Amino acid sequence: MNGKSKQEILESVPQKGFFGHPKGLFTLFFTEFWERFSYYGMRAILLFYMYNEVSNGGLGLDEGTAASIMAIYGSLVYMSGIIGGWIADRLLGSTGTVFYGGILIMLGHVALSFPGGVQALFVSMFLIVIGTGLLKPNVSSVVGDLYSPTDNRRDSGFSIFYMGINLGAFIAPLIVGTVGQSYNFHLGFGIAAVGMLAGLLVFVATKRKYLGLAGTNVPNPLSKTERKIVAGRVGIGAIIVGLLGAASSYLGILTIANFVFLISILGVVIPTIYFIVMYKSPKTTETEQSRLLAYIPLFVAAMMFWAIQEQGSVILARYADQRTELSSFGIELQSSWFQSLNPLFIIFLAPLFAWIWLKWGDRQPSTPKKFAFGLFFAGLSFLVMIVPAVINGTASLVSPWWLVLSFFLVVLGELCLSPVGLSSTTKLAPVAFSAQTMSLWFLTNASAQAINAQIVKFYSPDSEIVYFGIIGGASILLGVLLLALSPLIQRLMRGVN
Template sequence: MAASQQAQHDKVRHPPGLYLLFFTEMWERFSYYGMRALLTLYLTTALISGGLGFEKSTAMSIYGFFTGAVYFTPLLGGYLSDKYIGRRRAITIGGVLMALGNFCLFALTNTAGLYMGLALLIIGNGFFKPNISTLVGELYPNDEGRKDAAFTIFYMGINIGGFFAPLVCGFLAEDLFKTTIDGIDHFGFRFGFLAAAIGMIVGQVIYNGLGNRYLGDIGKNTVGAAARESGVDVSREPLTPKEKQRTAVIVIITCFVIFFWAGFEQAGSSLTLYADKFVDKHIFGWEVPTSWFQSLNPLFIVLLAPVLSAFWIKLAATKKGDLSIPVKMSLGMIMLGLGYMVLIMAVLQTGSDANNAVVQSNILFIIVTYLLHTLGELFLSPVGLSMVSKLAPAKLASLLMGVWLASTGVANVLGGYLAAITQSLGYFEVFGLIGLMAIVMGLILLLLSRKLVRMME
């Protein structure tokens, strides 16, 4: 009886390696989101005030290229780790490069430092991002049922780091190290970047110090080497027809979610500029720093992820079973579109001119927008990570995780273009277009869901 209860307990609880990867990802996301919260403001703030003085449209393009590139390089990083490096080593290489990138932004406050720092961050993320997500899936080799819940917990680590990063880095840049000389404000952006570098270092110390204890040999060898040790070299086996179908499902859904991320990633660009100029940020006489709005999304995720994780498990235990992956993702896209519909109501008050506000909108509009975007993300992103780990053939696991992440790269380039044209077309037109496209694509994916589920089985 006792042995049976222990076995049941082991099925319910998650392996300790999940929580090690949770904290490693938490600190990496602290580094990334801390830097990202400041990047647009840093680019557009005048030189005399501690920024680089770019035109807003140019800054949006740089921001879009950067946030796009950090999701393209996982394709190369996933391939190299599968074939030559191994996932565990790739995560360390990526972490070190990203720490150096943020340190360049701190130490070199000019355009050379900007491009050098962003290049290191782009390359480092390519090694780090696809491999840590793949390791989470490898912790559950014979337990597909708990993967969605595990990835939702892992996603909390991402967003705990994402919640504190804008608060800490924004406070350092816009408050603690802000000085006023002869009536001119001077911001301490470089100290925010330094905090991001320190966060990345902390994460790597935790990961490398406890990796062998909690992860064992998972991810140490390349796919081919691990297969040879087990006696079955899957790296040389051709894909079966079912594996080809499942790979096709990953690619098809990846194309759909581009539209989701193009809208979602406006948070660091056009939504930041809109909140800075068009939203009444005063609460009881105190003005909320603009960068702090980017903490709303991770805060909502930390609050809602455990609820949704428990809901998926409970739903799976019912007769009808859990919602299918395509259905979850289609609902996520529709929620994103509804968030923009809420924001459109704010734009109708403030006016659509990206440079002149008629009046400022109530802060609740942007809070509700972030809430709906967060719900959409929870229906789509952790479920997508779990989907790739379930469906991807072993020989292509990290590469296909890179393909999944590359959708965010394409979306960020597209999102950067959309953010740039808000300066000429106006917020009403661009926000309306994004919201409408997200809803339409979500409905199309919903119609295709049964066909995709049959291909996944």
């Protein structure tokens, strides 16, 4: 530890000033607002950019390949949180790691804002993947530092923070999507870069005054000897990866399909290793071990939820582009605009959920039960997509209101699960692995999208009923199982609700 106690950190943060919450929530709210604006703006047009013909300003990739790349890209974005968590826990602390992550994200969007073909696409993806891994889990970790573990404002604060994320995500497809689809994809990506720059400016200008010592702790710092060992291992690892990549490319093994399959495997293997290492660490106490065991079923449930929610930017994006009547009440719609539905509903409903949790206090449902409700709504969001195919078949265009209903249902599930998951992660985390446990939470999304990369290839209009039915049904069944196990999970959580 670097000598800063939890109490010292709390005393350094102004505890009132942002809707009854610590002032630091303002800094983190708007930093994440602009970061999500840049990310979701880019994501709203990225799939269309990949599979549109070159003559239309796209890359001309196969639709199935583009869908798998989208899923793997999303998986790597969240998987890289491991790197960000480790750097924060052992080198820089959370706030320092956030700053450098924002720089890399901005450069990634800049790379896509110039015509550079597939090469520029992969350079951009690499920069945004690493940058988001540094920034995203650590911003959330700093939010946890603003509150004591027993502060009843905690879940409410995370819900407000989550609303900031979704304000940026709501505006982005309307601006970046319209510019990208109506004018030029690269101009849209350029707007995303400007958004990340705005987030960096907010963070730098307000962090000293509003955050105090929050996010500055390095809970498990490297010693001088360890730094030398790690530097050597990183260097050797980079050389090995480079040589393997060059050899695989030369031999024709390094194909997009093989790379997608490798990441899908890692999406399952990495979190498994993570749980084992933290559980067996001598720095993890017996109580913390029990809480890690309780975290496993929550992790699996979150994976199932994100496997459905994240298909909103892949399968439902294709559905909007190819299966939906893009006009309503005389208004011509852009297919990218549907990506604003999820954050739009969250903006309206997040304050309601925050108020409910705060109002109920100790009487609110336990964390496992909230997760189960999240799975029920996620499953329903896919099951309703069966209805238009059953009524009208799959050859005709369907009303956009079916997509509206699907996004609405999954948002109800998201508000039961996601902000609560962020909050419970900060409370269940072993002290020596605080930032890394937050990275583990984001691995729920990474693992889900890694698995999705294999699943999304099976979607087609002809398979809609089976596709949506199996995935939606599986989510509801898992929710029932989690509800049945909730008393056991609650006991393992050792006093954390």
